Amino acid sequence: MARYTGPSCKLCRREGAKLFIKGARCNSDKCSFERRPFIPGDHGSGKGFRKRLSDYGIHLREKQKVRRIYGILERQFRKYFKIAAKQSGMTGTNLLQLLETRLDNVIYKMGFAPSRKSARQIIRHGHVMVDGSKVNIPSFLVKPENEIVIKEGSRMINLIQESIEASTEVGAVEWFVVDKDNFTGKILSIPTREQIQLDVDERLIVEYYSK
Numbered sequence: 583m584a585r586y587t588g589p590s591c592k593l594c595r596r597e598g599a600k601l602f603i604k605g606a607r608c609n610s611d612k613c614s615f616e617r618r619p620f621i622p623g624d625h626g627s628g629k630g631f632r633k634r635l636s637d638y639g640i641h642l643r644e645k646q647k648v649r650r651i652y653g654i655l656e657r658q659f660r661k662y663f664k665i666a667a668k669q670s671g672m673t674g675t676n677l678l679q680l681l682e683t684r685l686d687n688v689i690y691k692m693g694f695a696p697s698r699k700s701a702r703q704i705i706r707h708g709h710v711m712v713d714g715s716k717v718n719i720p721s722f723l724v725k726p727e728n729e730i731v732i733k734e735g736s737r738m739i740n741l742i743q744e745s746i747e748a749s750t751e752v753g754a755v756e757w758f759v760v761d762k763d764n765f766t767g768k769i770l771s772i773p774t775r776e777q778i779q780l781d782v783d784e785r786l787i788v789e790y791y792s793k
Contacts, residue, residue: 727769
């Protein structure tokens, strides 16, 4: 599947916010957004240029921000939106719930990977099991009662070990539980909008695709 392979830090600078694409690096003094918090290129605001966004631009930037946070290309993101629109309830909330319950996001949130990008690599290489079966599809959607396990033979991988040792916010998540000692996690429920800790206005995304 096609993926963005350019500089990740430029995406944060383009959206004017930390997207935590590179995991722990985003919290360090190496973070490019902290050192250069302006749009990349010749017309960045750090060079005295500030562009006022149109209504369309505001809607587009919010959509791009969410898409880049989860590391999804436009075609797949639009597919998620169509699924969310057909479900009962609020389309924006449905969309975020679909994205949040992707297996790569869950592996990252559980602390088994330092970033969503790393989580996709771990999944594709066959290190993750769901309810006893190997799953190598990052977009796999988890459901309540699903048990996620890092395979026993994969638990000594440095990337996974270091990520578990560095993870500190797992306890604040209410819709799943994690047992770091046994490299396991369990989905308790589909996250509510309040439990999805994402500073975005999903209504702007709905309006963007509704035009």
